[in-house]
Amino acid sequence: xTGFSMFLGILMGGSLGVGLAFLIFGSLLNRSNNHGDxxxxxxxxxxxIAYSARIDKSLHKPAAQTEFLNTYYxxxxxxxxxxxxxAKVVRxxxxxxxxxxxxxxxxxxxxxxxxxxxxxxTGFPSSTAFPTAPAAQAVQAAQVATVQAAQNYPTPPAxx
Amino acid sequence: MxxxxxxxxxxxxxxxxxxxxxCNQCGSTFFAEEVESxxxxxxxxxxxxxxxEVYGQNTANAVKEYLDCYIYTCSECGGExxxxxxxxxxxxxxxxxxxxxxxxxxKQECPxxxxxxxxxxxxxxxxxxxxxxxxxxxxxxxxxxxxxSVHGIYIPYWIVDxxxxxxxxxxxxxxxxxxxxxxxxGRSGKMHLKNLPVDACTxxxxxxxxxxxxxxxxxxxxxxxxxxxxFYSNSSDVTYGDLSRAVENRxxxxxxxxxxxxxxxxxxTIVGFRGSTAINPDVKYALLPAWFVTFEHEGKHHTILVxxxxxxxxxxxxIRKALFFTLLTITCILFAxxxxxxxxxxxxxxxxxxxxxxxxxxxxxxxNSSGKIVVGLIAAGVVMAIAGVKKIKNVLAKLKLTxxxxxxxxxxxxxx
Numbered sequence: 001x002t003g004f005s006m007f008l009g010i011l012m013g014g015s016l017g018v019g020l021a022f023l024i025f026g027s028l029l030n031r032s033n034n035h036g037d038x039x040x041x042x043x044x045x046x047x048x049i050a051y052s053a054r055i056d057k058s059l060h061k062p063a064a065q066t067e068f069l070n071t072y073y074x075x076x077x078x079x080x081x082x083x084x085x086x087a088k089v090v091r092x093x094x095x096x097x098x099x100x101x102x103x104x105x106x107x108x109x110x111x112x113x114x115x116x117x118x119x120x121x122t123g124f125p126s127s128t129a130f131p132t133a134p135a136a137q138a139v140q141a142a143q144v145a146t147v148q149a150a151q152n153y154p155t156p157p158a159x160x
Numbered sequence: 161m162x163x164x165x166x167x168x169x170x171x172x173x174x175x176x177x178x179x180x181x182x183c184n185q186c187g188s189t190f191f192a193e194e195v196e197s198x199x200x201x202x203x204x205x206x207x208x209x210x211x212x213e214v215y216g217q218n219t220a221n222a223v224k225e226y227l228d229c230y231i232y233t234c235s236e237c238g239g240e241x242x243x244x245x246x247x248x249x250x251x252x253x254x255x256x257x258x259x260x261x262x263x264x265x266x267k268q269e270c271p272x273x274x275x276x277x278x279x280x281x282x283x284x285x286x287x288x289x290x291x292x293x294x295x296x297x298x299x300x301x302x303x304x305x306x307x308x309s310v311h312g313i314y315i316p317y318w319i320v321d322x323x324x325x326x327x328x329x330x331x332x333x334x335x336x337x338x339x340x341x342x343x344x345x346g347r348s349g350k351m352h353l354k355n356l357p358v359d360a361c362t363x364x365x366x367x368x369x370x371x372x373x374x375x376x377x378x379x380x381x382x383x384x385x386x387x388x389x390x391f392y393s394n395s396s397d398v399t400y401g402d403l404s405r406a407v408e409n410r411x412x413x414x415x416x417x418x419x420x421x422x423x424x425x426x427x428x429t430i431v432g433f434r435g436s437t438a439i440n441p442d443v444k445y446a447l448l449p450a451w452f453v454t455f456e457h458e459g460k461h462h463t464i465l466v467x468x469x470x471x472x473x474x475x476x477x478x479i480r481k482a483l484f485f486t487l488l489t490i491t492c493i494l495f496a497x498x499x500x501x502x503x504x505x506x507x508x509x510x511x512x513x514x515x516x517x518x519x520x521x522x523x524x525x526x527x528n529s530s531g532k533i534v535v536g537l538i539a540a541g542v543v544m545a546i547a548g549v550k551k552i553k554n555v556l557a558k559l560k561l562t563x564x565x566x567x568x569x570x571x572x573x574x575x576x
Contacts, residue, residue: 002508004511005504005507005508005511006504008503008504008507008534009500009501009502009503009504009505009506009507009508010496010500010504011534011538012499012500012503012534012537012538012541013496013497013498013499013500013501013502013503013504014496014499014500014541015537015538015540015541015542015545016495016499016537016538016540016541016544017492017494017495017496017497017498017499017500017541018492018495018496018541018545019540019541019542019543019544019545019548020495020541020544021488021491021492021494021495021496021548022488022492022544022545022547022548022549022552023544023545023547023548023551024491024548025484025487025488025491025548025552026547026548026549026550026551026552027548027551028296028297029297029479029484029551029552029555030551030552030554030555032294032295032296032297032298032477033295033297033298033476033477033478033479033555033558033559034475034476034477034554034555034558035291035292035473035474035475035476035477036371036372036465036472036473036474036475037371037474037476037554037558038371039370039371039373041374042414042417042418044374045353045354045355045356045414046351046352046353046354046414047352048351048418049347049349049350049351049415049418049419049422050349050350050351051347051348051349051422052348052349052350053327053346053347053348053349054345054346054347054422055345055346055347056343056345056346056423059329059344059345059346060344065329065344065346065431065432066432068327068329068346068348069327069328069329069432069433069434070434072327072346072348073325073326073327073348073434073435074325074348074350075325075434075436076323076324076325076436076437076438077436077438078404078438078439079438079439079440079441081400081441082400082403082404082439082441084400085399085400085401085402085404086399086400086401087399087400088396088397088398088399088400089318089360089396089398089399089400089402089403089443091270091272091443091444091445092441092442092443
């Protein structure tokens with residue numbers, strides 16, 4: 001009985017002792033020698049998932065799982081600019097001032113209307129954390145927006 | 161091209177401590193946006209020439225490593241400054257004046273925003289000393305290292321907005337005493353990502369740059385060349401394919417993490433999914449600051465990164481192996497002996513009391529539960545050991561990243 005107790009004691013105590021020692025020293029080493037091992041938190045970049053389906057039953061069969069994936073998946077399609085994977089990424093520049101602008105300048109705009117129109121034209125909502133362009137650029141953007149509207153130029157989608 | 165002080169004509173540099181450009185000669189300070197210089201205007205036409213243009217095609221062919229090098233003539237001393245294909249600002253190797261190569265920045269490649277350095281070189285070194293100074297397993301030579309070089313580099317980033325749509329099947333295993341239950345859960349939905357920074361420099365590994373996060377984008381300012389004075393910087397050289405892959409990887413990882421959190425309890429894995437990510441083409445181009453501090457230890461180069469805005473230190477450090485393994489072995493033996501003695505006594509007492517009791521029919525269930533305890537404790541030991549080994553492997557992986565020649569070359573191959 002003593003021998004068997006000793007065997008079990010060594011087996012259990014040995015595994016638990018070695019395991020605990022590895023865990024403690026692994027944590028100590030990580031704390032001591034690994035710094036800044038974290039990415040930005042998810043909440044910094046997203047407000048979370050808007051779920052369209054949550055099913056917790058009847059998905060045991062592979063056929064049901066496939067059907068779920070086919071039914072509830074809504075594909076998103078990349079913008080045409082991403083269809084050329086070899087091309088270098090470049091900034092999207094503001095739409096150049098149309099020649100018509102020179103001949104028939106748009107009616108004068110108020111500074112407030114200019115800023116609103118500039119925000120709409122550049123797709124930057126006023127609440128964004130990014131700095132806004134100087135007033136002169138805002139007025140110019142407003143004029144561009146006026147020309148765009150007159151000539152039915154496509155406007156960039158507003159940011160969500 | 162150096163921007164000169166309008167009071168004394170000496171070269172200006174950007175000082176993170178006061179967030180202004182400063183003349184080290186006369187002490188004058190100016191806001192970066194206010195600095196007007198004639199030199200800025202004429203240098204628009206001044207081009208950096210490729211090695212082949214300067215020394216002939218044969219030279220470029222003969223010396224492959226110079227293929228991606230360009231020659232820029234310093235406007236202050238006339239010295240030839242060698243720069244790589246994506247460098248935008250550097251220092252003249254002869255006169256030490258800060259140099260911004262404007263001709264490299266075409267309109268579409270010119271950054272929209274810049275996050276100026278908020279941490280000075282001295283503060284960056286202080287952050288490192290504070291962080292690594294108390295490490296138990298950090299060699300003394302590393303704790304008191306002498307930096308080989310300290311470079312403040314603006315890293316180009318694309319800041320993107322994107323949407324991710326995904327449907328997935330999650331398998332959950334719940335252990336409940338004797339048996340375990342497996343259930344399947346379906347989740348589908350959409351997620352919007354806003355202002356996700358993606359490193360736009362192929363010379364720097366994504367893993368290194370992403371660990372520098374987070375940056376506070378509310379401090380971004382409109383780009384002005386004078387913020388680059390005294391610092392190094394690169395321009396973007398990634399393709400739409402690179403950008404898509406980086407965003408896809410990051411978005412799917414985030415989505416999966418959040419989706420797994422929505423299923424409570426148990427051990428969860430995603431066993432099937434369909435997903436896609438669409439990036440808003442209106443990407444924003446910004447330069448974000450980082451300090452790169454290199455040092456040599458036991459013949460290997462190490463590069464410590466410091467976030468130039470927050471002072472976050474990113475590195476994996478060399479290990480005092482002798483100390484670590486000695487302490488680990490001693491602790492293993494001590495714990496093993498201690499637990500063995502404790503368990504021996506517990507088991508012996510249990511068996512003695514069991515032997516002294518009259519035999520009953522229910523003894524088999526008692527045996528079963530004792531067996532489960534034995535197996536459970538052994539399993540707990542194995543799980544803890546695996547978790548510990550994973551942590552050690554993680555430290556070694558990060559050490560490898562700090563010793564990466566790619567990061568070292570990114571910072572070292574610059575004019576001092």
